[in-house]
Amino acid sequence: MRFVAKIGVVSALAVLTWPAVSLTAEMRGVTPTEIKIGQTMPYSGPVSAFGALGKGEVGYFKMLNERGGINGRKVNLISLDDGYAPPKTVEQTRRLVESDEVALIFSSIGTAHNTATAKYLQSKNVPQLFIGSGASKFADIAQYPQATLGVQAPFRYEARLYVRYALAKNPDAKFAVISQNDDFGRDYLLGLKDALGEKYDSLVTAATYEVQDPTIDSQIVKLKASGADVFVIAASPKFAAQSIRKAFEIGWRPMTFLSNVAVWISTVMEPAGLDAGVGIVSTAYVKDPDDPAWKDDAGVKGWREFMIKYVPEADLHDTNYVNSYNSAMALEHVLKACGDDLSTENILKQAYAIKDLELPMLLPGIKVNTSPTDHIPVDQMQFMRFNGKTWERFGELQTGN
Incomplete structure (x- = not known):
C-alpha cells in the first residue's frame, strides 16, 4: 500500500527562483516546489490498527499542501507498508532513500523496526524524526544522533x-x-x-x-x-x-x-x-475527542474538521489519529523553521531546537521541547x-x- 500526498509540476519559473543555499549543503529530496519525505507503516500485519497513524499524517500534509505547503513547497509524504516486519521495514526504507531520495524519514512505526534501520539511515545521513515509538533508547544520542522520539512520553x-x-x-x-x-x-x-x-x-x-x-x-x-x-x-x-x-x-x-x-x-x-x-x-498525553471535557475545545473542533474533510473514512474514536495530527504538526514546525535551507544539517538543527511548542491536541500544560542534548519531545503524562x-x-x- 502506498499513500502519497501529491504535488504539482515544477514550473520553469520555479527553477529560476531556486533559493541561494550553500553549495556544500546537500538538500536531498528538495526541489523549488517540493519536500519529499518518507515513512513505513503497518498497513497490514498483526498491528494494522496502527496504520491509522500513517493515514492521518498523509491527510494532514494533503491539507497543508492545499493551503500552500511550507515556505512555498508542497510536502510529498511517501508512506509504504512494511507489515510490521523489520526486514520489510529495512527493504522499504532503502527504497525510500535510494529510489525516492527522501529528505528524511518521519514517524515510521515500531521500536524494533526503527532500530533495524537506524545505522543504515545514519550511514546515508538521513534524519529519523518523530519516531513512531516511545522506546527510551532513541533518546541515547550516542547511539541515535539523528533521531528524535515521537510526540509521546517514553x-x-x-x-x-x-x-x-x-x-x-x-x-x-x-x-x-x-x-x-x-x-x-x-x-x-x-x-x-x-x-x-x-x-x-x-x-x-x-x-x-x-x-x-x-x-x-x-x-x-x-x-x-x-x-x-x-x-x-x-x-x-x-x-x-x-x-x-x-x-x-x-x-x-x-x-x-x-x-x-x-x-x-x-x-x-x-x-x-x-x-x-x-x-x-x-x-x-493527548486530548481524547470522546471526553466530554473537550466538547467545546477549539483544538478538538479543529481536529474534527480536519478528520471529516481529509480522512473521511476514519474512525473518529481512534485516538491514533490524534497522535498522527500532533506528529505532523511537530514536523511542520521543524520544516517551517528551516526556511529555504533544507539540508540535513539544518533539519537536524531545527529538530533539536524546539522551545515550548504547544499543539492543540496535547493536554494543557504539555509542551514540546528538544535540544541538542534532549531528543525527547514530550515527557509528561x-x-x-x-x-x-x-x-x-x-x-x-x-x-x-
Missing part, C-alpha cells in the same frame, strides 16, 4: 509511574507483566526495574508473547497463578484486548495498568468487553481510569523522568 517513563502509583496504594504489591518480546516490551520492564531497584526479581513475574502468536491465554493464566496483585499490560492493541478479556474470564481482578499505546475504545476496550476493562489505569464507557483523567501532570 514507555520507560510510563512504567515508572505505574510502579509508583501501585506502591503508593499497596507498599507490599507484587507485579505481573505481559510484554511484547522485543524492545517495545523490554522498555516497560526496564521502567519497572528503575522503580523497584534490587527488589525487582522478587516482586515481578514476567511473561512475553510474539507478535505472530494467535493467543496469549496461557501466559495470563500463568501470571494469575503467581499471586500478583498488580498487572501491567505492555502490549499492542490485539494482545492488550486479549489480556484484559482473559483476566476477566478467569476471575483475576488485580490493579491493572494498560500501556497507553493500547487504550483505544474501538480496537481494544470494546473487543475485550467494556465491563472487563472497568477500573483499568493508563496515562494520557496524566493518569486516567476506564469507567466502562470512556477514560476519565485524574490527578496532576506527571513525569517519569
Whole structure:
C-alpha cells in the first residue's frame, strides 16, 4: 500500500527562483516546489490498527499542501507498508532513500523496526524524526544522533509511574507483566526495574508473547497463578484486548495498568468487553475527542474538521489519529523553521531546537521541547481510569523522568 500526498509540476519559473543555499549543503529530496519525505507503516500485519497513524499524517500534509505547503513547497509524504516486519521495514526504507531520495524519514512505526534501520539511515545521513515509538533508547544520542522520539512520553517513563502509583496504594504489591518480546516490551520492564531497584526479581513475574502468536491465554493464566496483585499490560492493541478479556474470564481482578499505546475504545476496550476493562489505569498525553471535557475545545473542533474533510473514512474514536495530527504538526514546525535551507544539517538543527511548542491536541500544560542534548519531545503524562464507557483523567501532570 502506498499513500502519497501529491504535488504539482515544477514550473520553469520555479527553477529560476531556486533559493541561494550553500553549495556544500546537500538538500536531498528538495526541489523549488517540493519536500519529499518518507515513512513505513503497518498497513497490514498483526498491528494494522496502527496504520491509522500513517493515514492521518498523509491527510494532514494533503491539507497543508492545499493551503500552500511550507515556505512555498508542497510536502510529498511517501508512506509504504512494511507489515510490521523489520526486514520489510529495512527493504522499504532503502527504497525510500535510494529510489525516492527522501529528505528524511518521519514517524515510521515500531521500536524494533526503527532500530533495524537506524545505522543504515545514519550511514546515508538521513534524519529519523518523530519516531513512531516511545522506546527510551532513541533518546541515547550516542547511539541515535539523528533521531528524535515521537510526540509521546517514553514507555520507560510510563512504567515508572505505574510502579509508583501501585506502591503508593499497596507498599507490599507484587507485579505481573505481559510484554511484547522485543524492545517495545523490554522498555516497560526496564521502567519497572528503575522503580523497584534490587527488589525487582522478587516482586515481578514476567511473561512475553510474539507478535505472530494467535493467543496469549496461557501466559495470563500463568501470571494469575503467581499471586500478583498488580498487572501491567505492555502490549499492542490485539494482545492488550486479549489480556484484559482473559483476566476477566478467569476471575483475576488485580490493579491493572494498560500501556497507553493500547487504550483505544474501538480496537481494544470494546473487543475485550467494556465491563472487563472497568477500573483499568493508563496515562494520557493527548486530548481524547470522546471526553466530554473537550466538547467545546477549539483544538478538538479543529481536529474534527480536519478528520471529516481529509480522512473521511476514519474512525473518529481512534485516538491514533490524534497522535498522527500532533506528529505532523511537530514536523511542520521543524520544516517551517528551516526556511529555504533544507539540508540535513539544518533539519537536524531545527529538530533539536524546539522551545515550548504547544499543539492543540496535547493536554494543557504539555509542551514540546528538544535540544541538542534532549531528543525527547514530550515527557509528561496524566493518569486516567476506564469507567466502562470512556477514560476519565485524574490527578496532576506527571513525569517519569
